[in-house]
Amino acid sequence: MNLAPDLIHLVITIVFSFLVGMELKTYRQQYHSKDNNLFFGTARTYTFIGILGYIFYKIEPAHLTLYIAVLILLSLLFLVFYRQKVEKGKSSILPYAVMLSVYAFGPMTERFELWMPSLLFVLIIFLLNAKQSLQRFSDDINMHEFETLGKMVLLSAVILPLLPNTNTIPYLPISPFKMWLAVVVISGISYGGYLVQKYFFPSKGYFLTGILGGTYSSTATTVVLARKARSGGDNPVINAAIIAATSMMYLRLLVVATVFNFSVSRSLALAFVVLAAAGMLISLFYLKRREKKTANADFVDKNPLELGTAFMFAVLFVLMMLATHLVIGEYGNSGLRILSFVVGFTDIDPFILSLLTGKYAVSQSELVTAFMIAAGSNNLLKALYALWFGGWKGGIRSAIWIAVLGIATIAWALK
Numbered sequence: 001m002n003l004a005p006d007l008i009h010l011v012i013t014i015v016f017s018f019l020v021g022m023e024l025k026t027y028r029q030q031y032h033s034k035d036n037n038l039f040f041g042t043a044r045t046y047t048f049i050g051i052l053g054y055i056f057y058k059i060e061p062a063h064l065t066l067y068i069a070v071l072i073l074l075s076l077l078f079l080v081f082y083r084q085k086v087e088k089g090k091s092s093i094l095p096y097a098v099m100l101s102v103y104a105f106g107p108m109t110e111r112f113e114l115w116m117p118s119l120l121f122v123l124i125i126f127l128l129n130a131k132q133s134l135q136r137f138s139d140d141i142n143m144h145e146f147e148t149l150g151k152m153v154l155l156s157a158v159i160l161p162l163l164p165n166t167n168t169i170p171y172l173p174i175s176p177f178k179m180w181l182a183v184v185v186i187s188g189i190s191y192g193g194y195l196v197q198k199y200f201f202p203s204k205g206y207f208l209t210g211i212l213g214g215t216y217s218s219t220a221t222t223v224v225l226a227r228k229a230r231s232g233g234d235n236p237v238i239n240a241a242i243i244a245a246t247s248m249m250y251l252r253l254l255v256v257a258t259v260f261n262f263s264v265s266r267s268l269a270l271a272f273v274v275l276a277a278a279g280m281l282i283s284l285f286y287l288k289r290r291e292k293k294t295a296n297a298d299f300v301d302k303n304p305l306e307l308g309t310a311f312m313f314a315v316l317f318v319l320m321m322l323a324t325h326l327v328i329g330e331y332g333n334s335g336l337r338i339l340s341f342v343v344g345f346t347d348i349d350p351f352i353l354s355l356l357t358g359k360y361a362v363s364q365s366e367l368v369t370a371f372m373i374a375a376g377s378n379n380l381l382k383a384l385y386a387l388w389f390g391g392w393k394g395g396i397r398s399a400i401w402i403a404v405l406g407i408a409t410i411a412w413a414l415k
Contacts, residue, residue: 009054009106009109010054010106012105012114012117013050013051013053013054013106013109013117014047014051016050016102016105016117016120017046017047017050017102017105018046018047018050019121019125020121020124020125021042021043021044021046021102022043023128024043024095024128027131046099046102049102049103050102050105052070052103053067053104053106054107054109055106056069057106057110071100071103074103075096078095078096078099082096098124105117105120156184159180160177160180160181163175163177163179163180164176164177165177174359178357179314179317179357180314182357183314185256185260186256186353187313194216206228206235206241207237207240207241207244207283207287209221209241210244210245210283211241211244211245211248213225213248214245214252216252218245218246218252219378219381219382219385221241221242222246222382222385222386222398225241225242225245225390226238226385226387226388226390226398227389227390229242229389229390229391229394229395230391234393234397236286236287236289238394239397239401240283240284240285241283242386242395243279243282243398243401243402243405244279244283246279246382246405247276247277247279249379250276250279251273253268253371253375254273256356257371260356260357261356263364264355264356264364264367264368264371268368268372271409271412271413275405275408275412278405279401316347316350317350317353320350320351321358323339324336324354324358328360328362329361332362336362336370337370337373339370340369340374341374341410343374344373344375344377344379344381345377348375352375355370369413369414371413372409372410372412372413373409373410375409376406376407376409376410376413377406379402379403379405379406379409380402380406383400383403383406386398386399
């Protein structure tokens, strides 16, 4: 027996509306047991609201005059109820928001596939049950960082589509669109790792700090952990964390290469996966030597998505691309290798992106070699940082292994 579509849609509306009303009742009993008289309606009320939304939408689906009129009447009724809440010091409009959602079930079941009203139902249930989690999240979060994220999204959404996708800048083999896209992508990868480390796994131990910190800045992570090592002495867990951060750098660079130049990424895959695995094995060796109790990491680092940082990255990106063109034009492949080694003692991301996105008069194998040399020399820089900030006792072991990884990377590149 085939049921009429209208009957199916009405049943779906009734079921979803009733379940939302029941969930709101549970929410009221759990969080507002003393304020039952300040809540708008019961499970039956919300079921009727869902039915009304469906019926008045079906009566006039073209102009929705009746549907809107009933919505206005329900809103006026809630306004009377809301004035009573305000007089008693309450101001939440959550019941009204839920009522609007329930009232929309009818039109949604008519206009969209089943997944759309189902998704709305799931979101309502999730948000009603996530009060405590969302409250803790909002209390712990640094709103300045989301303000920065908002600015970055605004600049990307407004500026990126307006930039020309043609090579309009002299001496630069890349369009302004791709240049800014590179900034957005690398900032997004860094910011994602930063958020995961800070808000989802805060103070979970040095080793996890090293792994997550390495996804957005292995250099900054090495400096922070090395400073901890200076005060804590020869701590196997901190050694493991510093080496793990460098191991994650290989995987991070491999992801960046995959996004911008898949052929280069494919050439790098074997070397970087092997080196990352070797670094993780070494770090796990030190991790097994840890004491039973190890202090949590108090890891604080600057937000990598500050606008000043993004614009500085763009400037360095352009300068690195110009320098690479100049060096290749004057000194060829040998000059590129020397430049790669020197750049490794700075921030290598702009140089790496210039290699991946620029069109140079060198073969792909030379680009891969330069990529690996820069990564290797950057490890030597981190080894120096580990020794300098961690001291001889606290940083010597991690410094040696990071240097070994760096030398191995350069040797692999030159073989």
